[in-house]
Amino acid sequence: MRTRAAVSAVLASGGILIAGWQSGVHIADTSSSVASGAAGTTGATGAKALGTDGSSGTGTTGAAGTTGASAKAVGTYAGPVVQTRFGSVQVQISVRAGKITDVTALQLTDAERKSVQISNRAAPLLRDEVLQAQSADVQTISGATVTSDAYLNSLQAALDAANL
Amino acid sequence: MNTQLLTSRPEVRRRSGGAVNPFRGQHRRRLLRADLLTVLFWASLAGAVALWLADGGMAGFATVAGSFTGLGIVAGLAGMDLVLLMLLLAARIPLIDHTVGHDRALEFHRKLGKPALYLLLAHGILIAIGYGMAEGLDPVSEAVALWVLVPDMWLAYISMLLFIAVVVTSLVAVRRRFPYEFWYAVHLLTYAAVLTALPHQFSVGGLFAEGTWQRWYWLALCIATGAALLYYRVAQPLVATFRHQLTVKRVVRVAPGVVSVEMSGLGLDQLAGSGGRFFIWRFLAPGLWWHPHPFSLSADPVSFDAAGQGTLRITVRNLGGGSAQLASLKPGTRVALEGPYGLFSTAARSRNHVVMVGAGIGITPIRALLESTPFQPGNATVILRGHSESELYLGEEILALCQQRGATLFHLTGSRPAGVRTWLPESSARAGHRLASFDPNVSDADVYVCGPAAWAQSVLQDARAAGVREDQLHYERFDW
Numbered sequence: 001m002r003t004r005a006a007v008s009a010v011l012a013s014g015g016i017l018i019a020g021w022q023s024g025v026h027i028a029d030t031s032s033s034v035a036s037g038a039a040g041t042t043g044a045t046g047a048k049a050l051g052t053d054g055s056s057g058t059g060t061t062g063a064a065g066t067t068g069a070s071a072k073a074v075g076t077y078a079g080p081v082v083q084t085r086f087g088s089v090q091v092q093i094s095v096r097a098g099k100i101t102d103v104t105a106l107q108l109t110d111a112e113r114k115s116v117q118i119s120n121r122a123a124p125l126l127r128d129e130v131l132q133a134q135s136a137d138v139q140t141i142s143g144a145t146v147t148s149d150a151y152l153n154s155l156q157a158a159l160d161a162a163n164l
Numbered sequence: 165m166n167t168q169l170l171t172s173r174p175e176v177r178r179r180s181g182g183a184v185n186p187f188r189g190q191h192r193r194r195l196l197r198a199d200l201l202t203v204l205f206w207a208s209l210a211g212a213v214a215l216w217l218a219d220g221g222m223a224g225f226a227t228v229a230g231s232f233t234g235l236g237i238v239a240g241l242a243g244m245d246l247v248l249l250m251l252l253l254a255a256r257i258p259l260i261d262h263t264v265g266h267d268r269a270l271e272f273h274r275k276l277g278k279p280a281l282y283l284l285l286a287h288g289i290l291i292a293i294g295y296g297m298a299e300g301l302d303p304v305s306e307a308v309a310l311w312v313l314v315p316d317m318w319l320a321y322i323s324m325l326l327f328i329a330v331v332v333t334s335l336v337a338v339r340r341r342f343p344y345e346f347w348y349a350v351h352l353l354t355y356a357a358v359l360t361a362l363p364h365q366f367s368v369g370g371l372f373a374e375g376t377w378q379r380w381y382w383l384a385l386c387i388a389t390g391a392a393l394l395y396y397r398v399a400q401p402l403v404a405t406f407r408h409q410l411t412v413k414r415v416v417r418v419a420p421g422v423v424s425v426e427m428s429g430l431g432l433d434q435l436a437g438s439g440g441r442f443f444i445w446r447f448l449a450p451g452l453w454w455h456p457h458p459f460s461l462s463a464d465p466v467s468f469d470a471a472g473q474g475t476l477r478i479t480v481r482n483l484g485g486g487s488a489q490l491a492s493l494k495p496g497t498r499v500a501l502e503g504p505y506g507l508f509s510t511a512a513r514s515r516n517h518v519v520m521v522g523a524g525i526g527i528t529p530i531r532a533l534l535e536s537t538p539f540q541p542g543n544a545t546v547i548l549r550g551h552s553e554s555e556l557y558l559g560e561e562i563l564a565l566c567q568q569r570g571a572t573l574f575h576l577t578g579s580r581p582a583g584v585r586t587w588l589p590e591s592s593a594r595a596g597h598r599l600a601s602f603d604p605n606v607s608d609a610d611v612y613v614c615g616p617a618a619w620a621q622s623v624l625q626d627a628r629a630a631g632v633r634e635d636q637l638h639y640e641r642f643d644w
Binding site for chain 1: 198199202203205206207209210211213214215216217218219220221222224230233294295296298299300306313314315367634
């Protein structure tokens with residue numbers, strides 16, 4: 001009887017683990033393809049910015065990539081990639097006539113599902129605050145301290161690059 | 165079959181073969197349940213990890229830092245799962261109690277304590293390393309940063325400390341140094357430990373994040389554990405206490421330091437057949453009410469009228485602490501009860517033949533079992549062990565029961581031989597007697613053993629040597 005229990009337990013646990021792993025492989029693939037898709041669009045707007053990854057202080061090379069013919073005096077500046085324990089954060093600003101007109105998060109903390117949730121909540125709030133304050137001197141979002149700090153660091157470097 | 169009272173003289177008896185075994189069905193079902201519980205146990209651990217994998221957990225293993233974090237998460241998930249399973253084991257769930265017995269469930273609960281703690285420690289250390297590597301920090305700075313920066317993490321640190329305290333005070337060497345009450349109080353902190361661990365699982369770990377399978381698994385497991393604890397450890401005892409309305413009827417001195425407490429109450433017919441099983445008693449008298457006493461019934465509940473009114477009885481030896489005060493219980497004292505628990509009953513029977521071995525105060529549940537468990541005359545052997553005849557508590561009642569029901573009775577008295585591990589008295593051991601000498605059919609019998617732990621182990625060893633299989637052995641542990 002002990003053997004019956006042991007064999008069934010091994011088979012059941014093994015089956016459950018394999019089933020979990022199999023469905024997880026699928027999700028891991030899609031999430032990485034989403035990530036690479038995001039990276040692709042980043043590349044279109046500011047290809048150079050990606051090259052400056054890591055050198056955190058020197059966001060100055062953030063590319064002034066003009067996004068299209070429509071936006072004449074529009075400059076976009078990407079901040080450096082800031083690493084956090086929950087994933088990477090990178091922010092890009094759009095500037096017109098010395099004012100920040102838009103803030104886009106090129107990368108946000110996405111290490112775990114919960115981080116994605118936090119990012120999705122925090123990013124719009126931070127964007128609004130920054131647009132209102134016209135600087136990186138805004139409050140961090142409670143419950144998203146790590147993401148906020150990284151966001152504002154990347155933003156500050158982008159602002160420096162834009163000489164704002 | 166005539167009843168004999170022999171003093172350690174082996175007796176040869178013919179086997180009453182050919183009888184159908186009425187316990188085969190219940191035995192097969194019990195073994196099936198035991199195997200099912202084993203499978204559920206492992207499947208639950210595998211499930212905790214598998215659901216994390218299913219929600220994309222493998223993606224993190226692309227980097228070294230991610231691998232540390234991933235392993236840390238797996239350790240945390242398995243640790244949390246183990247803690248919840250431990251709580252379920254201690255929740256006195258009837259399915260578990262009827263399958264392995266409450267004492268065996270607690271034994272397993274104890275064995276899981278250290279593995280659970282190691283997993284939780286590994287969880288903390290591996291995550292600190294993994295997160296630290298992702299940020300370029302050493303694990304210690306990372307641990308500090310987590311404490312300061314990440315919401316709810318300080319609670320997780322407190323939880324870790326509480327878990328360490330609970331497990332350390334439960335180590336045998338440590339537990340012996342402190343009174344039972346101290347251990348019990350610290351053990352209650354387990355609930356605080358689980359509750360303080362939950363917030364960071366919500367906010368940082370995302371175990372309950374919407375849109376994941378894990379959410380449903382963990383919600384179900386946490387709610388089921390909480391509900392089982394509340395229902396079986398709080399609600400059921402209250403219901404039983406109000407239903408049975410037990411009061412102390414009288415306290416009878418059985419032998420020096422040993423008293424029988426007789427209680428009368430209502431609805432006791434519902435407890436019929438629980439002779440030998442134990443209840444947790446609280447005598448609601450000043451200075452006594454908070455002290456839970458686990459004692460077996462020493463007699464099946466008797467003499468019901470139409471309302472089920474009757475009496476039941478426990479027999480208790482003064483083992484220090486609260487049990488000393490039981491001798492001075494006043495008639496009329498109200499009694500709260502939880503139970504019955506344990507498998508020291510007919511529910512554990514698997515064979516026609518039954519051998520019951522009891523020592524000291526462990527004789528009392530044997531008496532109740534002998535009274536209630538079915539057997540054909542000649543199919544039961546009772547062996548009582550004590551230093552002297554006066555220590556064979558309830559010996560006269562047992563002799564009468566043996567005569568009435570056709571069981572063979574042996575009294576084994578005297579001290580053990582020095583330096584030899586045996587459960588027999590010196591004279592008997594020297595004569596080369598073994599368990600099989602007292603009952604030649606022991607290998608095809610259910611063997612019930614109740615007595616001090618070391619002595620009981622010795623009996624069990626003898627039984628195994630005589631060819632008794634593990635599932636035929638039934639013993640009750642007395643130590644907490």
